[in-house]
Amino acid sequence: MLHRLKEPWTDRRAGLLLGALACSVLAVIVFMLVFIAIKAWPSFANNGLSWFSSKGVVDQQFDAMVNSGLNPSAADYELGAWPLIYATLLTTFFATFFGLIFSLLSAIFIVEFAPERIRRVIVPVVRLLAAVPSVIYGLIGILVLAPFIGNSVITAEQKSSVQFVIPLSGTGLGVAIAVLTVMITPIMIAITVDGLHAIPRAWKEGALALGVNRWRAMWTVTVRAARPAIIAGAVLATARALGEAIMISMVAGSKGFSPNPLDGFVFFFEPVRTMAATVVENAESINAPAMQSSLYALALVLLVGAFFLSLGSWIAKQPLKKYGTRS
Amino acid sequence: MSVPTRPGGTAPPLPPLPLPRSPGGGGRQGRSPKKKRVNESISTWRLTDRIGYVLMWAAGLLLCAIGIGILAYMAFKGVQYLRPQLVLTSPTADVDQSASGGFLDPLLGTILITLIGIVIATPIAIGAATWIVEYGRPTWLARLIDSGIEIIAGTPDIVIALFGLVLFQQGIFGWMSFTAAGGAVFGRSFLTAGAMMSLIALPMVFAATREGLQSIPIHIREASYALGKTKAATIRRVLLPSVKANISTGAALGMGRIAGDTAIIVVLLGASLTLDPEGDVPGLNVLKGTGSTLTSYVYNNSPAGEGNAPQKAYAAAFVLLLIVLALNFAVDLIARSGAKTGLETSRLGAR
Secondary structure (H helix, E strand, C coil), X not given: CHHHHHCCCCHHHHHHHHHHHHHHHHHHHHHHHHHHHHHHHHHHHHHHHHHHCCCCCXXXXXXXXXXXXXXXXXXXHCCCCHHHHHHHHXXXXXXXXXXXXXXXXXXXXXXXXXXXXXXXXXXXXXXXHHHCCHHHHHHHHHHHHHHHHHXXXXXXXXXXXXXXXXXXXXXXXXXXXXXHXXXXXXXHHHHHHHHHHHCCHHHHHHHHHCCXXXXXXXXXXXXXXXXXXXXXXXXXXXXXXXXXXXHHHHHCECCCCCCCHHXXXXXXXXXXXXXXXXXXXXXXXXXXXXXXXXXXXXXXXXXXXXXXXHHHHHHHHHHHHXXXXXX | CCCCCCCCCCCCCCCCCCCXXXXXXXXXXXXXXXXXXXXXXXXXXXXXXXXXXXXXHHHHHHHHHHHHHHHHHHHHHHHHHCCHHHHHCCCCCCCCHHHCCCCHHHHHHXXXXXXXXXXXXXXXXXXXXXXXXXXXCCHHHHHHHHHHHHHHHHCXXXXXXXXXXXXXXXXXXXXXXXXXXXXXXXXXXXXXXXXXXXXXXXXXXXXXXXXXXXXXXXXXXXXXXXCCCCHHHHHHHHHHHHCHHHHHHHHHHHHHHHHHCCHHHHHHCCCCCCCECCCCCCCHHHHHCECCCHHHHHHHHCCCCCXXXXXXXXXXXXXXXXHHHHHHXXXXXXXXXXXXXXXXXXXXXXX
């Protein structure tokens, strides 16, 4: 049989082999979903829909899970993950919101208005920002931004106004949003730039010929036509923001706390912990079964969320295809 | 010759429209004549337009400032704290920071994990991309795999890490990591972490390869068939060699992503500072063992981790940044010819 392997490959065999490699990707996704769902099941089964609600202090619940030993009772699984979900939604929403404005303006600048000399700087800068590992963003956030905010921005009376609820130290929602915005901006810029380039130039030139200025032609014609790409970029960046674990766990203060919008501006200084950050911080104590199941439940929620965002970005990109672009 | 495209190599992909813009980013001069300055004054614009215009300039300059600021700050801190003996000594657990050693082992760990990840990812990605472009039947399966890879690209790394943990704690993967006396598999080792890292790199190699294959004109394949080559031989002898540059681009990007990933390391590589071999087969014992990488070293030495030695964290982060930037620079060198704007989404890892 061995000598047959030395013969040149037939098309059929090559096709089957390559097809098998390609299908292994699907197998990985299926396995991922199944394994994580199996591990997550006890947590959902013991909590029901109240898993998504807020009940008690979430950090105490995690402590109880770690201490529950190898044979946890049903009560040990008790978890109300709302503070973590709320923190994830807050960071993701604000980062995407600010990132969308920032990246749209930057993309217009890069495509249309930037002088050649600045463009030669800004393009490598965007690629640099995309390449910097998240742990370095986290390091800068925790060693530069957080002390700055803790010492100079938060006033003493702001600290004392909430001191019985939560101590403020500088790490918190605001720093997390700021760093996360910088992290997800490059992706949005890249996709938006692609989209703006894909719009036929004649459309904008038509507007220019009618006498509007360059900004208005860009804004009302090209940007409007590139809306699908902008939305697709935002959705993809949302998925990035949703899953960011390391940076958030470093700069967001790491407390299972729900910031209260009624606190006014202090809202942005209050510490949070997102779902992904919770998983990465508690990875050490994953051997306690109750803890393990809860962490896998968080991962399952993230996985399903990311799945739908991938789907959303694919759907959002469809209208662009009619202009004959490939991306 | 009625076919205008040059044979061999990658034909330039047709831009949607001939854009009369000067080349961005690449720094190549002389292709287009000097742009005529339009004598415009924004003072005649409407107020809303002027506000938008000013905001746009502000955003662009702020972006430059952030990027240059981060780079300059890391370089400053790196030069300040990086000492040769930091790179050359192994870390030891010690409360006294002057005695806790350097980060030789994390550096080796980063190199090792990057190699394992890319070695696993590249063949699968090339195979999948080749199959989708060259075979791709049935169509629904090809589409499914295409979107499957998009889903993997969008999956948070922490989810991939947890998946790796449960997968490699199954009994049949016992050979990849430490197995306790009772048969419980530890699941954490260089092999398991590298295998999961390959999922991070896979979408990039895949996208780059597919893009390259799609841009090869059909008559190249037809010429090969006309010489009596089979499809398999065409792929191996003609198509894959001509997308070598694309594959290297994707691989370099993927390696950058692997080297910078932290969550998978924290969950899947165990928590030992030094390379901690497991078993007695030379070579395999390191792969089966646990360790750390630069990312986990930075994480542990930041105020958020147990070590809390910011100076070492800065030094290690600087080395890590250098590695990642070197890989990105390699991408530039390889792909210099193909870039239109320098901001192609596939080069930012955004699919």
